[in-house]
Amino acid sequence: MIRLSHSRSLKEVILHRELPKTRELWALSDVDLDIEPGEAYGIVGKNGSGKSTILKLLARIFAPSTGTLEVGGRVGSLIEIGAGFHPDFTGVENVYLNAAIYGLKRSYVDAHLDEIIAFAELEAFKDAQVRTYSSGMYMRLGFSIAMHVQADVMLLDEVLAVGDKAFQEKCYERIWDFKRSGGTIVFVSHDDGAVARVCDRALLLEEGRMVESGPAEEVICAYHRRLVGAAAERVAARNGAPTGPCRVHEVRAVAGDGSIKERLTEGEPVALEVWLFAEDGLEAGRVTVGIRDSAGRALGSQTVEQVRLRPAQLERLRLNFPGLPMREGRFTVAVAVANGDGTAELASSDPALELNVFSADFQAGGPIRLGGQWELPSGDGAPES
Amino acid sequence: MPLLPSFSGLIGYSELLRTLLRRELRSRYKGSSLGLLWSLVFPLAMMAVYTLVFSVLWRGTRNIPHYPLFVLAGLAVWTFFQSAVLLGTVSLTSGGDLIKKVWFPRELVPASVVLAQTVSAVVILVVLVPLAIYVVPENVRTVALAVPFFAALICLALGLAWMLSVAQVFFRDVEHLLGVLFLPWFFLTPIIYSLDQLPAAASHPTLIHLLRYGNPVTPYVEGIRAVVLEATVPGAPIVVYILLVGPLVALLGLWVVQRYEDRIAIEL
Numbered sequence: 001m002i003r004l005s006h007s008r009s010l011k012e013v014i015l016h017r018e019l020p021k022t023r024e025l026w027a028l029s030d031v032d033l034d035i036e037p038g039e040a041y042g043i044v045g046k047n048g049s050g051k052s053t054i055l056k057l058l059a060r061i062f063a064p065s066t067g068t069l070e071v072g073g074r075v076g077s078l079i080e081i082g083a084g085f086h087p088d089f090t091g092v093e094n095v096y097l098n099a100a101i102y103g104l105k106r107s108y109v110d111a112h113l114d115e116i117i118a119f120a121e122l123e124a125f126k127d128a129q130v131r132t133y134s135s136g137m138y139m140r141l142g143f144s145i146a147m148h149v150q151a152d153v154m155l156l157d158e159v160l161a162v163g164d165k166a167f168q169e170k171c172y173e174r175i176w177d178f179k180r181s182g183g184t185i186v187f188v189s190h191d192d193g194a195v196a197r198v199c200d201r202a203l204l205l206e207e208g209r210m211v212e213s214g215p216a217e218e219v220i221c222a223y224h225r226r227l228v229g230a231a232a233e234r235v236a237a238r239n240g241a242p243t244g245p246c247r248v249h250e251v252r253a254v255a256g257d258g259s260i261k262e263r264l265t266e267g268e269p270v271a272l273e274v275w276l277f278a279e280d281g282l283e284a285g286r287v288t289v290g291i292r293d294s295a296g297r298a299l300g301s302q303t304v305e306q307v308r309l310r311p312a313q314l315e316r317l318r319l320n321f322p323g324l325p326m327r328e329g330r331f332t333v334a335v336a337v338a339n340g341d342g343t344a345e346l347a348s349s350d351p352a353l354e355l356n357v358f359s360a361d362f363q364a365g366g367p368i369r370l371g372g373q374w375e376l377p378s379g380d381g382a383p384e385s
Numbered sequence: 386m387p388l389l390p391s392f393s394g395l396i397g398y399s400e401l402l403r404t405l406l407r408r409e410l411r412s413r414y415k416g417s418s419l420g421l422l423w424s425l426v427f428p429l430a431m432m433a434v435y436t437l438v439f440s441v442l443w444r445g446t447r448n449i450p451h452y453p454l455f456v457l458a459g460l461a462v463w464t465f466f467q468s469a470v471l472l473g474t475v476s477l478t479s480g481g482d483l484i485k486k487v488w489f490p491r492e493l494v495p496a497s498v499v500l501a502q503t504v505s506a507v508v509i510l511v512v513l514v515p516l517a518i519y520v521v522p523e524n525v526r527t528v529a530l531a532v533p534f535f536a537a538l539i540c541l542a543l544g545l546a547w548m549l550s551v552a553q554v555f556f557r558d559v560e561h562l563l564g565v566l567f568l569p570w571f572f573l574t575p576i577i578y579s580l581d582q583l584p585a586a587a588s589h590p591t592l593i594h595l596l597r598y599g600n601p602v603t604p605y606v607e608g609i610r611a612v613v614l615e616a617t618v619p620g621a622p623i624v625v626y627i628l629l630v631g632p633l634v635a636l637l638g639l640w641v642v643q644r645y646e647d648r649i650a651i652e653l
Contacts, residue, residue, distance in 0.1 A: 056650075059487070059488050060488035061484075061485065061486070061487070061488050061650045062647070062650055062651055063647030063648070075488075077487065077488075079486055079487070080486045084482075084483045084486065084487055086408050086411075086412070088411065088412060088415055089408070089411070096404060097404050097408060100398070100400045100401035100403075100404040100405075101401055101483075101487050101489050102487075103397065103398060103400075103401070103489070104400070105400060106400055
């Protein structure tokens with residue numbers, strides 16, 4: 001519980017003989033969770049839902065106003081990168097300072113200093129004052145120290161959002177190692193792809209309450225459904241009820257056997273089913289399916305022409321993908337129906353569907369699944385001379 | 386909450402305490418060419434002014450031998466006490482950045498600030514003690530007592546800093562209140578005068594008694610001045626007072642910090 005008060009001064013206490021009126025705000029309530037040793041646990045939710053408060057409780061920065069909390073083992077936290085860095089200290093001095101904050105012995109830091117600096121890729125800047133560092137350098141140093149704390153429990157808060165791609169990969173690598181060696185991770189992010197990558201189980205928070213908990217992927221799907229639900233309500237409120245002679249009834253992703261899929265893995269065969277309804281039928285329409293990423297950037301579209309719809313019938317179109325071309329992330333599908341020459345839009349639905357794609361191959365990078373077939377040199381052993 | 390405070394934070398995190406202390410000293414004297422020697426400038430300047438006004442112009446200090454050193458000894462105690470308590474009080478609120486982001490025993494923050502002030506006090510003593518021995522050679526026999534006395538004074542300042550820094554977290558007025566209190570407190574402490582040499586000392590014994598024992602800093606000023614400059618050991622009641630009050634206040638202060646530790650980060 002966080003108490004909010006407008007101001008609190010001795011004067012008020014003395015004059016009014018009581019603490020000033022406070023407004024109570026429960027940052028978290030009715031949260032009950034058990035995280036097993038060696039588990040990676042994700043916490044997702046919108047800004048202000050209480051994610052970071054949980055981490056701060058686990059890190060002992062706050063104490064719960066009611067209820068109990070037990071943490072076994074040494075806790076390392078990356079709640080805020082570079083917390084406790086002194087701007088006038090050099091990189092090396094800050095390593096000692098930060099390590100001392102985590103309760104590490106000087107001898108341990110002496111032994112691991114080179115390793116920490118090397119991981120942060122700051123060999124050339126280790127004797128420069130950190131106020132001259134870029135935010136990326138700051139972050140790398142903070143992460144590197146935290147990863148060398150030898151913690152039993154690691155708390156991560158949005159930290160991987162900064163830093164360049166290559167360093168992020170290195171961090172994930174390190175987090176995997178930590179997990180493999182039996183470490184427990186609590187990971188907070190609104191990048192739910194990252195949570196799905198790292199975590200086994202997860203928790204969805206909404207306004208400080210537990211809404212969903214269970215296997216990470218399921219919780220993330222539930223989170224997306226809620227986000228989509230809220231978005232759909234907003235669209236409906238803005239546009240009023242859908243009208244017109246032609247409409248997009250439903251769009252869904254289905255597997256080869258026709259079952260509806262909510263979770264997709266990159267590269268798996270999938271089809272997008274578009275269900276259309278035209279009161280008076282349609283002679284030769286064109287239907288376009290477009291896909292955008294979570295940032296709203298259009299990734300690609302497909303148009304089919306000469307679509308004929310029978311009047312007052314639900315009709316189905318299918319767009320088959322032998323292998324899904326996107327890598328992990330959240331994507332939206334939009335569908336538009338136009339007349340034959342494309343001069344008038346008859347119906348549209350945007351977003352018509354949300355796709356949650358999970359990655360199968362962490363080694364590959366980039367937004368698309370490159371595909372392609374390799375042909376290797378035909379050498380039978382000895383190189384040609 | 387246990388009745389006795391725990392020392393595990395101070396001991397287990399002694400490495401952090403040292404690092405925080407270095408950080409404190411470093412940022413205090415960063416970029417100044419005189420560095421620690423600045424700790425000497427203020428007391429020496431004040432010593433010169435008080436000597437000019439009270440000794441040369443006013444001629445009111447004839448009964449006090451070596452008046453400049455007398456003032457300097459008092460100032461060594463007072464400057465340390467005042468700056469340690471004042472800076473210690475605001476240390477939790479101004480160190481909020483660190484406190485809000487990581488957990489470590491909170492008592493370390495005021496402790497590092499108080500200890501940093503000790504360093505400046507030691508600089509003054511390093512100048513004062515040889516001078517005092519040069520002027521009054523008998524001081525050699527008593528000067529070692531200044532170490533336990535000063536240690537007890539550090540405890541007193543530490544305890545007050547602990548309590549007041551927590552109070553400051555909840556009531557930001559504390560800092561201003563202290564600012565107002567310290568000047569009258571200075572004049573009520575026998576730094577530029579001696580309680581026994583006051584013209585009214587004989588006729589108002591109760592008042593003198595009150596000033597001596599009601600003000601926790603007075604025994605420390607008189608005790609340290611006695612062993613450093615006057616080659617005398619104060620009476621047993623004063624010695625007991627000095628050695629007991631400081632550590633007791635420190636224990637109480639530590640207890641207060643640990644009692645409210647959980648709420649500090651939330652209030653910042």
